[in-house]
Amino acid sequence: MKRFLLPTEVISGPGCIQELKRFIKEGDKVALITDSFLVKIGVAEKVEEVLKNIGATSQIFDDIPPNPHAEVVGKCRAFVEDIGANVVVCLGGGSPMDVAKVVAMLANNEGTWEDYQWNMKQPANPPLTYIAIPTTSGTGSEVTKTAVIIDRNTKKGTGGDFFFAKGALLDPELMVSLPPMLTATTGIDAMTHAIEAYVGKNNQPFTDALALEAIGILAKYLPRAFSNGDDLLAREQVAIAAAMAGLAMDQSGLGIVHSMSGPLSSYYDVPHGLSNAVGLPYGMAYNIIAVPERLARIAEALGVDITGLSDREAAQAAVETVMDMMDDMQIPKDLNDYFMKYGADEGDIEKFAEESCKMFLMRNNPRNPQVKDIAEIFEAILK
Ligand SMILES: [Fe+2]
Known part of the structure; x- marks a missing residue:
């Protein structure tokens, strides 16, 4: 139902x-x-x-x-x-x-x-x-x-x-006073909502439409809002896209990226947008094998010309486009600073992986996670 x-x-x-x-x-x-x-x-x-x-x-x-x-x-x-x-x-x-x-x-x-x-x-x-x-x-x-x-x-x-x-x-x-980095990381949080809702097991046509449109709007206007916080049109479009993505994820669910974000926020106090931004390319790449055709549609929504590409190649292009977007907005690629600050050790990575896999949100992820796979992603993100 x-x-x-x-x-x-x-x-x-x-x-x-x-x-x-x-x-x-x-x-x-x-x-x-x-x-x-x-x-x-x-x-x-x-x-x-x-x-x-x-x-x-x-x-x-x-x-x-x-x-x-x-x-x-x-x-x-x-x-x-x-x-x-x-x-x-x-x-x-x-x-x-x-x-x-x-x-x-x-x-x-x-x-x-x-x-x-x-x-x-x-x-x-x-x-x-x-x-x-x-x-x-x-x-x-x-x-x-x-x-x-x-x-x-x-x-x-x-x-x-x-x-x-x-x-x-x-x-x-x-919204004009929101600093560039917060604009970027909160905007990528919205992008993550749309992507996770679209590839998730509970996807449905109402939320698919909202998610794909939100991805397209964010790809176009988020870099503009980051570059010029006074750009009211860009700010408004990003705000509308965030609401659309919010509806999509609220009613269809999230997945691996938000599940990994949980322990990062609970134990290391990593801001939600930042932990999702760092985890998003890893989460998308992990899911390619399960939903290459859905990630290919995401590539299209992001503005990638997928002519002549297989679904798998287009899905990979979606991951790269998201990484380029984050590079452009100078979002960190890892959370080493947090790992150092909170005096973490090897046990944390295993603990975080186990907790992520047990999270309710993970049930909607299109690929059933293995603790060792998720531990590998945490290893790459944190160390
Ligand atoms: Fe979120």
């Missing part, structure tokens, strides 16, 4: 945060969840201004680190309940967005986050109105029904239709 659902209203374009008025009314109490950097550079202030003009009051919670742990959820929930918010607006990347969607649900329901994350509890009530305003273009969290929170040393995704945002505002004017 296949299912596809998008209840989130997606609005894009320069200045579209003004459209908050479609979801928020005079007198609403808004919890504005963001991060301290966006407060410092004045981006959060722009959203506060729009809320003020609507006649809503807002208070900021900005204590959200990358790769958030369950304790952050507790703190943020207490904040939302203390201020009596009836609306949650999130401004930021995947980390604050994932915390915000969880907190919007918890604030209207009984029980702890642990009950929902680990004990399969289901909410009895609908969440508070939740609006997402992404400032990175990568995770796609603004259109997904999944929240990823680290607990018990596991980067664990929890999903449910109650996590869908009511609205997602993709405003490129709020």
Whole structure:
């Protein structure tokens, strides 16, 4: 059985945060969840201004680190309940967005986050109105029904239709301050979502269409957004592609690259976009034997002329094109620095390989992984 659902209203374009008025009314109490950097550079202030003009009051919670742990959820929930918010607006990347969607649900329901994350509890009530305003273009969290929170040393995704945002505002004017390297790595995260959804076992026509189009848009516009952060057209296109890729992966699944990313983020705190970027060419190459025809279609979407090439040759060209793209954007090719910093030893590689193979996401990978194969990839990435 296949299912596809998008209840989130997606609005894009320069200045579209003004459209908050479609979801928020005079007198609403808004919890504005963001991060301290966006407060410092004045981006959060722009959203506060729009809320003020609507006649809503807002208070900021900005204590959200990358790769958030369950304790952050507790703190943020207490904040939302203390201020009596009836609306949650999130401004930021995947980390604050994932915390915000969880907190919007918890604030209207009984029980702890642990009950929902680990004990399969289901909410009895609908969440508070939740609006997402992404400032990175990568995770796609603004259109997904999944929240990823680290607990018990596991980067664990929890999903449910109650996590869908009511609205997602993709405003490129709020994205111009994203530094080039973050633009590149978050954009490659989006590319990874599209590629893993497209080659995964649970692929279906709805998500295939979204994934292939997202790959094409990212191939064209991500290098432009990296080269010139003020290019609003490129920023908007990359944001739209990230949302499309987010939908594709949320509803069709991920695979080997995200499975390897799990332990890298949990144990070494590697930013999600970077760990995926470094792992992506390895993951694509590993899957060629299983889905050469699908990787050949990806090559086409990337703009490769595949005339006269076999599927296998075209798939290889897809891997090389992705590597060239990452080279152009100066993304590191390995994570040696993290390996050194965290005092890792041989045992980590074996442990990471075993954990990756057991991850739920890996079940969607088109090639069933062997621990020794995955250990070889970690060996190449980390040492
Ligand atoms: Fe991702």
